[in-house]
Amino acid sequence: MSQAVAGHPILDPVLAPTFPKAALPILRNAQLRKNVTHATDVIQAKRAKLVAEKTDWQELRSAAAEIRAHALENLGEYLEQFEARCTAAGGTVHWASDAAEARQIIVDLLREEKASEVIKIKTMTSAEIQLNPAIEAAGIHAYETDLAEIILQLGEDEPSHIVVPALHVNRSQVREIFARRMGIKDLSDDPQVLTGAARNYLRQKFLKVPTAISGANFLVAETGAVAVVESEGNGRMCLTLPRTMITLAGIDKVIPRFKDLEVMLQVLARSATGERMNPYTSLWTGVTPGDGPQRFHVVLLDNGRTSILAKPKERQTLRCIRCAACLNTCPVYRQTGGHAYGSVYAGPIGAILTPQLMHLEHAQTLPFASSLCAACYEVCPVKINIPEVLLELRAQVVDQERKQADRFLDLMYWGLRIANQIFVSAWRFRTAQWAGRIGLRFFTGKDGWIHWMPSLGARWTVSRDLRGLPSQTFRQWWAARAKEAK
């Protein structure tokens, strides 16, 4: 869909470079890393405080995990229920099997509205299907209304975080973007002044543009309601002023009952932004005459989700409520930020979700973009065992590699195959220990340490020394001691 623009991060998993390649320029970008560290530190501290005050946090997590798991186990039933209730309340439900179909449905709806402009509430799903370029190609201009999304749209940048998309941009950079794109002279970097500038820019759009697009945090099967949570109230403006609302939602967003929101909203707000409750929680059910949008469409998007649903170990991926707590705590994400993941879904959840949405035809390096430290699993409010899914996907990627003719060009691949042949036999293992000691002696310095190794070893010695192999293995010492004792 979208083409790579110079200086523009590529968030299309089909076109994106591998994770290690994409991470490299970011690791060299001191400003971006500082921004990411600062922002994730702030959110994490707020989250930790609010989780700690909740004495039943683990029970809440379990309840949230169960609600989501149950909804997924019975997804077909709940989706049909949602469709029936939403339709009865005056909404129109559309089904899209993939990104192209969803884009087409939305563009057609906008054409029916004779829209030349559309305002948008922050929606990651629209970025997943690369909706904005499709809308623009149809001659319709899309205006983002979430403050972070405005920064990215005006700065010709891409989101790097699920909840805080412009997390990698600091306020002096925001000042520069606003001053340049809004044509404001003498703009200070005071947050209030910057927000004021955004407000002036947005108010005109809210009052003038009659068509809006939103995502959804939850779809309530029982009532047909759609829920959106946000912090700024811009979403609320989009939900009240326009004539027509189009909501794009993944089919995984459904929850069974209205009262399930009690649990879900608690864990979401605390996990996502470290707040007890979201500042703005909007719920709407179909159309209410004389109040809010009078035409309402929901586009339910599959785009690979049912194939994830079909796999028992991977299914838990779809429990995700996009709180991004796993990103904030991830020691990898904290170094690389979001763009390295080449997808709108960054961090640990992105590392498992994106390759699956791509049917593992792309983004195969993402499951390896983790040290398996499990910090993500620990904070996940719906208990997705991300390390378990990472391992499952790694095995699938390796199984793909086993069928490739060029697999033996990959040093890591045949290294591991040979290592296995060594590990399944004690005498081969002893021989390898002996050979390793002889081989590494050549690279061992006078201080007894290895400072450089060739080939794959150089990837270790790039930043780490390795102590040279000792002259006696443990098993040799044990054998010698046993002999002496006799």
Next chain:
Amino acid sequence: MRASLFITCYNDTLYPETGRAVVRLLERLGVELEFRAAQTCCGQMHANTGFRAEAFSQAKRLVRLYSDAEAVVIPSSSCVCMMRDQYPGLFEELGNESLRRDFAALLPRVYELTEFLIDQLKVEDVGAYFPHRVAYHPSCHALRGLHIGDRPVRLLKKVRGLELAPIENVDRCCGFGGTFSVKNFEVSSAMLGAKVHDLLSTKADYCTAVDNSCLMHIGGALHRQYAGMRTIHIAQILAATEGAAAEEAA
């Protein structure tokens, strides 16, 4: 009490002094230790890199080797974690009924070293002496895998002369992650840089852990940077006494 020592492949090859310390420590506490020479690797490296069939062949070997052992002690939390978290899935998928039965019988008798000391030997004061300032790095597999809790800290607190140094962001990964450190060596190095920064701020003489894998990673950077802080496996601290100082590099 009798126990069998699974030293692990990399301790055997790279850090025999850790193994010697485990022997010294456990024998001092009255444990009758044996070492089965047929042992090699638990299969973790292969399992974590996606080589499931290979990991299975190593896992099967290990279960068969120790099926009659009274207790298996392992001075490496990640290898214990491999058995507890990944063996069940591997055996469910690739194993047969008899292997699953043997494994289920063996698993409750597999202990990480500090688990063995605290839970089985019921000892916190092992009579150690180590007059240094020490920063304890809780490895991810010990902390979030085995939920080992404060066992290592309780043991260290009873070591005479030892001063514990608190680490900022103590639960954050050092960036090793097995083959991750090679596949994603730039990101891994960046993570290591952050960890080394937090460690050096402690002004400790030593960084210790229950895993030599993290210590190999951290120690490699400390050595590269001429940082003046050393790494040492917890077994070597616990084995040290007034009469016999800790054994370090061979």
